[in-house]
Amino acid sequence: MPQAFETVEVQTDLLILGGGMAACGAAVEAAYWAKKNGVKVTLVDKAAMDRSGAVAMGLSAINQYVGLKDGQNTMKDYVDYVRNDLMGITREDLVASIARHVDSTVHLFEKWGLPIWKDKEGGYVHEGRWQLMINGESYKIIVAEAAKNALGPENIIERVFITKPLVEGGKCVGAVGFSVRENKFYVFKAKAVVCAMGGAVGVFKPRSTGEGAGRAWYPPFNSGASASFTIQAGAEMTCQEVRFIPVRFKDAYGPVGAWFLLFKSAATTAGGGNYMMERRPELNNWAPYGLVKPVPANLRNYLMMLDVMEGKGPVYMQTAEAIQKIADSEPDPKAQKKKLKELESEAWEDFLDMTISQALLWAATDTQPEEKPSEIAAAEPYFIGSHSGASGAWVSGPKDIAPPEYFWGYENMTTVKGLFAAGDASGASSHKFSSGSCTEGRIAAKSAIRYIVKEKPAAPSIDGGAVEKLKAEAIAPLALYDEHCNKTTDPEVNPEYILPRMYMMRLQKLMDEYAGGVSAQFTTSEAMLKKGLDFMKLLKEDSEKLAARNLHELMRVWENRHRTDQADAHIQAMLFREETRWPGYYFRADKPKMDEANWKVFVNLTYDPAKGEWAAKKVPIKTIF
Numbered sequence: 336m337p338q339a340f341e342t343v344e345v346q347t348d349l350l351i352l353g354g355g356m357a358a359c360g361a362a363v364e365a366a367y368w369a370k371k372n373g374v375k376v377t378l379v380d381k382a383a384m385d386r387s388g389a390v391a392m393g394l395s396a397i398n399q400y401v402g403l404k405d406g407q408n409t410m411k412d413y414v415d416y417v418r419n420d421l422m423g424i425t426r427e428d429l430v431a432s433i434a435r436h437v438d439s440t441v442h443l444f445e446k447w448g449l450p451i452w453k454d455k456e457g458g459y460v461h462e463g464r465w466q467l468m469i470n471g472e473s474y475k476i477i478v479a480e481a482a483k484n485a486l487g488p489e490n491i492i493e494r495v496f497i498t499k500p501l502v503e504g505g506k507c508v509g510a511v512g513f514s515v516r517e518n519k520f521y522v523f524k525a526k527a528v529v530c531a532m533g534g535a536v537g538v539f540k541p542r543s544t545g546e547g548a549g550r551a552w553y554p555p556f557n558s559g560a561s562a563s564f565t566i567q568a569g570a571e572m573t574c575q576e577v578r579f580i581p582v583r584f585k586d587a588y589g590p591v592g593a594w595f596l597l598f599k600s601a602a603t604t605a606g607g608g609n610y611m612m613e614r615r616p617e618l619n620n621w622a623p624y625g626l627v628k629p630v631p632a633n634l635r636n637y638l639m640m641l642d643v644m645e646g647k648g649p650v651y652m653q654t655a656e657a658i659q660k661i662a663d664s665e666p667d668p669k670a671q672k673k674k675l676k677e678l679e680s681e682a683w684e685d686f687l688d689m690t691i692s693q694a695l696l697w698a699a700t701d702t703q704p705e706e707k708p709s710e711i712a713a714a715e716p717y718f719i720g721s722h723s724g725a726s727g728a729w730v731s732g733p734k735d736i737a738p739p740e741y742f743w744g745y746e747n748m749t750t751v752k753g754l755f756a757a758g759d760a761s762g763a764s765s766h767k768f769s770s771g772s773c774t775e776g777r778i779a780a781k782s783a784i785r786y787i788v789k790e791k792p793a794a795p796s797i798d799g800g801a802v803e804k805l806k807a808e809a810i811a812p813l814a815l816y817d818e819h820c821n822k823t824t825d826p827e828v829n830p831e832y833i834l835p836r837m838y839m840m841r842l843q844k845l846m847d848e849y850a851g852g853v854s855a856q857f858t859t860s861e862a863m864l865k866k867g868l869d870f871m872k873l874l875k876e877d878s879e880k881l882a883a884r885n886l887h888e889l890m891r892v893w894e895n896r897h898r899t900d901q902a903d904a905h906i907q908a909m910l911f912r913e914e915t916r917w918p919g920y921y922f923r924a925d926k927p928k929m930d931e932a933n934w935k936v937f938v939n940l941t942y943d944p945a946k947g948e949w950a951a952k953k954v955p956i957k958t959i960f
């Protein structure tokens with residue numbers, strides 16, 4: 336029996352999609368400008384904002400603080416850092432725009448109640464040049480509270496999963512989705528949309544499969560909704576080849592930042608070799624980027640991977656050595672003992688603040704960081720344009736910094752009118768992290784309200800027939816299951832449908848083996864990518880046959896459809912870029928060198944949903960700073 340689904344229509348002016356760092360920033364800023372301009376704002380999150388998105392478990396550091404006012408750094412310093420880390424492929428206007436505003440966002444966090452570590456003089460304690468140490472277990476709750484207070488509960492809808500954009504006359508005029516708790520289909524009609532639904536995990540096969548499925552560095556909640564939404568809306572996408580591979584404590588993915596930056600710990604191979612020193616000459620092959628400090632994240636990965644591929648693993652973070660070294664710097668034995676205790680508790684807190692599972696793993700494996708080293712490893716690839724990846728939509732820069740080629744009227748608007756993107760959803764502006772994503776959300780929301788006020792877009796007129804079609808498509812997997820589930824003795828195996836878990840494993844295997852995942856040692860080639868696309872075509876055909884037993888599984892169906900869009904875009908972009916530029920993220924074995932003359936460009940993609948075709952092009956990089 337087909338299940339009855341109520342249709343709920345929501346009319347608003349500005350629709351904010353997501354409830355994470357960028358969306359919370361957008362909500363706070365939008366509330367301010369909305370009041371002044373009589374604009375209605377609605378925010379929709381698939382989960383509960385208090386603990387949704389990548390900051391759900393908390394964080395132990397704010398990774399972007401520029402310190403402009405104190406003269407610690409300049410905007411250009413930050414742009415230089417990001418450009419180099421991304422091997423020259425960066426939208427300097429976007430990075431600068433966030434850098435000039437990010438400090439004010441951090442000050443807001445503090446005002447809202449986030450404890451930031453202070454030194455004896457009252458200054459912030461830096462983990463590294465740009466990073467501030469925080470007691471961040473409740474970071475997300477604090478930021479979400481501010482967003483909720485600003486918008487008001489009547490304008491926030493939680494536990495609604497957005498499936499697709501509404502596009503009319505080339506403009507984005509809303510979105511559709513379904514409740515993950517009740518049989519309700521939502522139609523959001525809006526004059527402008529801010530897309531901030533995070534990045535993507537689970538596109539590649541994770542290191543932890545059956546025994547620990549779901550365990551990954553990137554939180555399982557974000558599954559490519561931003562990428563899919565902007566791709567399906569027809570927006571130009573950028574840097575889709577730039578995935579992120581974090582090197583973290585093995586198996587529980589605990590953060591390494593505090594160890595490398597604050598404790599100045601070294602990582603060594605089993606034989607005690609230090610790949611960062613021994614393999615330094617390799618960095619010359621990636622000049623000029625390899626020769627600048629800090630060494631780009633992907634090259635640090637690469638030097639380690641070279642050792643691992645030669646069989647020199649496991650690789651260890653020398654925690655005991657680092658702790659002892661700091662304690663030894665104290666003048667007398669009593670002070671040394673006290674310092675040792677202090678460092679030990681900071682080490683545990685670092686994990687308890689943001690990756691509790693790593694503390695559990697330490698406990699389960701009798702690991703005391705002051706006594707023995709811990710293994711580190713390269714994780715599977717993720718899509719997180721706000722961190723050290725760069726994938727996302729191609730957005731307009733700010734009028735006062737962007738060159739004409741990068742400016743089309745409204746900051747952070749994609750190439751689709753009325754559709755704005757921030758955080759992981761916008762591309763080529765890496766290293767925004769939590770604070771920069773919140774800042775970019777603020778910028779995007781202000782700009783979107785300016786668009787609404789100035790352009791006065793007409794209210795969307797999507798007709799009932801179109802809505803019914805979208806609704807039927809969204810909930811079809813439930814009916815498909817009901818219709819066929821009794822045709823086999825085991826409902827998980829059925830020739831008429833595929834359940835989302837099986838589908839996900841097929842996608843992950845494809846990406847792992849052909850697109851340079853863990854088991855392929857992050858290596859691929861033109862031939863491998865083309866074979867991967869053959870399988871992708873078949874997978875996409877079968878996605879029509881995804882079935883769901885309940886609302887939770889319906890969410891899984893759509894998560895996988897979103898992942899598939901992200902995966903497809905990734906392969907297309909890797910295939911188009913005929914070089915290896917980020918060897919520690921992926922290696923094109925058939926084009927093993929970086930080609931500055933031909934490929935120091937952005938790779939931008941556009942998808943035509945009607946034809947199911949991609950178009951790829953090179954876009955020149957403009958140097959501003």
Ligand SMILES: Cc1cc2nc3c(=O)[nH]c(=O)nc-3n(C[C@H](O)[C@H](O)[C@H](O)COP(=O)(O)OP(=O)(O)OC[C@H]3O[C@@H](n4cnc5c(N)ncnc54)[C@H](O)[C@@H]3O)c2cc1C
Pocket residue numbers: 352353354355356357358379380381382384387388389390394395396397398399495496497498531532533534552553554556557558560561721722757758759760767768769770772773
């Ligand atoms: C493991 C890890 C460690 C990190 N460590 C640090 C750190 O130490 N310091 C730091 O500053 N930054 C850190 N970051 C980076 C920071 O978390 C991100 O930059 C930031 O959260 C990105 O913000 P966002 O709004 O784009 O995405 P998120 O904050 O992830 O928010 C995404 C939102 O979209 C919602 N959503 C997803 N899909 C849908 C859908 N289909 N429909 C509706 N809503 C949807 C989610 O529920 C969520 O609310 C870390 C990130 C990770 C993953």
